[in-house]
Amino acid sequence: MSRALITSGPAGSAVHLPAVDMSTSIGDFETPMPVFTASGCAAAGKELDQFFDITHIGGIVTKSVMMNARSGRATPRMAETPSGMLNSIGLQGPGIDAFIDHDLAWLRQRGARTVVSIAGGSVEEYGKLAAKLRNVDGISAIEVNISCPNVEDRGQVFACDPNSAAQVIQAVKRNSDTKVPIIAKLSPDVTNIVTIAQAVERAGADAVAVINTTLGMVIDLETMRPALAGITGGLSGPAIRPMAVRCVWQIHQALPNLPILGMGGIRNGEDALQFILAGASAVSVGTVTFHDPSAPMRVQDELEVALALRGFTTLREAIGYAHRGPDVPEIAEEQE
Amino acid sequence: MAPLQLTGQVLDVRRAGMYTVLSLTAPGLAERTKPGHFLNIGIGGEESGLLLRRAFAIYQVQSRGVYGGSVDIVVGVHGKGTQWLADRRRHDNLSIVGPLGKPFTLPKDPANCILVGGGYGTAPLFMLADQLRERGCRVDVVAGAATEEKLFGTLEIKRAASTLTVTTEDGSMGVQGRVTDVLDDVITKTKADVIYACGPMGMLAAVANVAAARGVYSQCSVEESMACGIGVCMTCVLPVIGDDGVTRMVRSCVEGPVFRGDQVRWSDVGTVPVDTLGAPTGGH
Ligand SMILES: Cc1cc2nc3c(=O)[nH]c(=O)nc-3n(C[C@H](O)[C@H](O)[C@H](O)COP(=O)(O)O)c2cc1C
Numbered sequence A: 001m002s003r004a005l006i007t008s009g010p011a012g013s014a015v016h017l018p019a020v021d022m023s024t025s026i027g028d029f030e031t032p033m034p035v036f037t038a039s040g041c042a043a044a045g046k047e048l049d050q051f052f053d054i055t056h057i058g059g060i061v062t063k064s065v066m067m068n069a070r071s072g073r074a075t076p077r078m079a080e081t082p083s084g085m086l087n088s089i090g091l092q093g094p095g096i097d098a099f100i101d102h103d104l105a106w107l108r109q110r111g112a113r114t115v116v117s118i119a120g121g122s123v124e125e126y127g128k129l130a131a132k133l134r135n136v137d138g139i140s141a142i143e144v145n146i147s148c149p150n151v152e153d154r155g156q157v158f159a160c161d162p163n164s165a166a167q168v169i170q171a172v173k174r175n176s177d178t179k180v181p182i183i184a185k186l187s188p189d190v191t192n193i194v195t196i197a198q199a200v201e202r203a204g205a206d207a208v209a210v211i212n213t214t215l216g217m218v219i220d221l222e223t224m225r226p227a228l229a230g231i232t233g234g235l236s237g238p239a240i241r242p243m244a245v246r247c248v249w250q251i252h253q254a255l256p257n258l259p260i261l262g263m264g265g266i267r268n269g270e271d272a273l274q275f276i277l278a279g280a281s282a283v284s285v286g287t288v289t290f291h292d293p294s295a296p297m298r299v300q301d302e303l304e305v306a307l308a309l310r311g312f313t314t315l316r317e318a319i320g321y322a323h324r325g326p327d328v329p330e331i332a333e334e335q336e
Numbered sequence B: 001m002a003p004l005q006l007t008g009q010v011l012d013v014r015r016a017g018m019y020t021v022l023s024l025t026a027p028g029l030a031e032r033t034k035p036g037h038f039l040n041i042g043i044g045g046e047e048s049g050l051l052l053r054r055a056f057a058i059y060q061v062q063s064r065g066v067y068g069g070s071v072d073i074v075v076g077v078h079g080k081g082t083q084w085l086a087d088r089r090r091h092d093n094l095s096i097v098g099p100l101g102k103p104f105t106l107p108k109d110p111a112n113c114i115l116v117g118g119g120y121g122t123a124p125l126f127m128l129a130d131q132l133r134e135r136g137c138r139v140d141v142v143a144g145a146a147t148e149e150k151l152f153g154t155l156e157i158k159r160a161a162s163t164l165t166v167t168t169e170d171g172s173m174g175v176q177g178r179v180t181d182v183l184d185d186v187i188t189k190t191k192a193d194v195i196y197a198c199g200p201m202g203m204l205a206a207v208a209n210v211a212a213a214r215g216v217y218s219q220c221s222v223e224e225s226m227a228c229g230i231g232v233c234m235t236c237v238l239p240v241i242g243d244d245g246v247t248r249m250v251r252s253c254v255e256g257p258v259f260r261g262d263q264v265r266w267s268d269v270g271t272v273p274v275d276t277l278g279a280p281t282g283g284h
């Protein structure tokens, strides 16, 4: 690459920086670019393609899809919170068949790298979804949203129990194309996220996506009732960023070889860099896309500058860099 | 045409009753805007803790001039975000995304049209009235609000209308009551073919019912709370009956904000009717 980055230095002077090799991998999925959309924050890419070229970012992570069409929950489905928002959409979607025929077909024709997110109400449903996606072209990876209630276990969320989480990943692994990496998407609403990461890794997950939203609630002071029709909702946005960085750090420390797709409140390139330094191999930009529809592209450009400014020539060198040992003081020794 | 994402500079801020009218530079926006389109504006600058953009119906657009085009919106203060916007001054910069949504559709042949606006819901009706008249349509306006100061632009819209009927709930201006108290009469007098409406949900529901009862075609521009305004988040949905007769939860930001009055399930807004495609089935 002979591109050069130009950014503005102190007093607005132009600073020329060497281009950074931004390529990275999530398991066997090699991507030239590290910034993705986040599931549920980009639909299936078409709308955002009006604001930036979606083939220029790492890829599109599609809204979690289930076997059948889903209407989702009643409104209000969202509430604004300090530096964030609550949502309770209820996985509205067209169902897997219509998704493959329309959304995935469009993404493939558009040439966008695509990570398909699936969600189920039972272990069996996840397995069936994986089977549906087997032999379908144009899928770079499958993200498994396990933050769903298990209808066969009193609505207990899969992501909150290591055994259920592992069962889902096994079912997906068994039914999917061996060449397509499986990314388990974890919930931060657990006592120890490392336990869950270990369980899904043992079950065959090729990577983890960290983090999904954390459960929250707002009371509307006019009605003096919960602001959301669904009562509770998922909190996202910059408000949860420190929690997300902590989760990435803990998982990378315990499982340094498990690739991480990091997310939670990424607003700019420097936020993304925190995730990379904590151990993420790639990142997703979610809620901030609602604030700035070109955010994924902008964050990626800013991340490259942020890396270059710190002397990195490849993104890979920066992954987990914050975990390195203490800096050895430079002693000016004359070498013989 | 794809929406634009641009930085607009505040050209002018003026008060109009309870509202603030902001004029912003917006090169290229006018050429893309049709009556009923909306735009959304980022609140509080780049590091703002208020992440969600606020949506506004496009009130006026100018395609030429020293600024290479500008746009006017009407801001009603509902909370912190809209208060921040109403406090802007000349030369401040704002992040604009638009035009967004599906606009009103105009009749092919000259028709008799009634435009109904509730509160600042009259804002998108000015451009609509002009374009309808250019097509040889007759335009009559009904504007209603709780009080006189909650009406917007009644003097101005008079110029574009054959008749203007004003209602206020407290009787501070025009007929005391609601728009639907006078609508039946206006329909009869004008032999209306089409009703266009913009305003609060309750008013739209009532207008759509009157239109249906009188066999008049209606289009309503809804105001749902929106997180993204561009179709990616699914927060802004309401139950709408499709041409195939099936009810779906549809996004008001991309499939609306303008809907056919007879296709929205007004009394079910805020719920998921049991016969909606993909509605939760009994059991879980
Ligand atoms: C409106 C909305 C819908 C979401 N839908 C999904 C979903 O369908 N599947 C999923 O795995 N995560 C979903 N998420 C979670 C995001 O993908 C992401 O994990 C989380 O929001 C944290 O990132 P952020 O702060 O950048 O948004 C959703 C988030 C939001 C705000």
Ligand code: FES
Residues within 6 Å of the ligand: B225, B226, B227, B228, B229, B230, B231, B232, B233, B234, B235, B236, B251, B252, B253, B254
């Ligand atoms: S506001 Fe996000 S989909 Fe309509």
